[in-house]
Amino acid sequence: xxxxDKKSYTEVCEILKHIPxxxxxxIPKDVIEFLENNKDRTYEFTYDVSQSLSEQKVxxxxxxxxxxxxxxxxxxxxxxxxINNILRxxxxxxxxxxxxxxxxxxxFKKRCYTVKENKRQEEQITIIxxxxxxxxxxxxxxxxxxx
Numbered sequence: 001x002x003x004x005d006k007k008s009y010t011e012v013c014e015i016l017k018h019i020p021x022x023x024x025x026x027i028p029k030d031v032i033e034f035l036e037n038n039k040d041r042t043y044e045f046t047y048d049v050s051q052s053l054s055e056q057k058v059x060x061x062x063x064x065x066x067x068x069x070x071x072x073x074x075x076x077x078x079x080x081x082x083i084n085n086i087l088r089x090x091x092x093x094x095x096x097x098x099x100x101x102x103x104x105x106x107x108f109k110k111r112c113y114t115v116k117e118n119k120r121q122e123e124q125i126t127i128i129x130x131x132x133x134x135x136x137x138x139x140x141x142x143x144x145x146x147x
Contacts, residue, residue: 003040006038007061011062013035015066016032018047026074
């Protein structure tokens with residue numbers, strides 16, 4: 001579990017303190033206990049009741065957790081459908097950004113070009129056979145006799 005996760009659990013716990021008891025009871029006790037047990041006890045977050053949740057400065061992970069809790073325990077079917085549509089749109093936008101950032105066509109073209117260049121270089125290499133001179137053969141023969 002990362003530090004960011006623990007901080008987001010802290011923020012969610014603080015936000016949950018400000019919802020009505022009737023609504024809080026819709027969330028299972030084990031979920032709330034998990035959040036409480038895994039939150040960052042050194043991190044301080046205060047929820048400003050004079051501002052809406054969207055105006056609060058919370059971590060991105062906290063927003064994700066709040067959306068998940070809302071969708072799972074509070075949302076009606078139409079609200080769930082709207083949330084799913086928004087999440088699908090966000091995923092499509094994210095995938096398009098990735099596609100633009102890491103354009104697969106360019107990456108593969110670059111790689112193919114490098115492979116072709118390496119093949120050209122390999123073709124240009126010629127093997128040169130080494131032949132011993134007569135003097136070198138005599139010296140090597142004498143060395144073998146002494147060893």
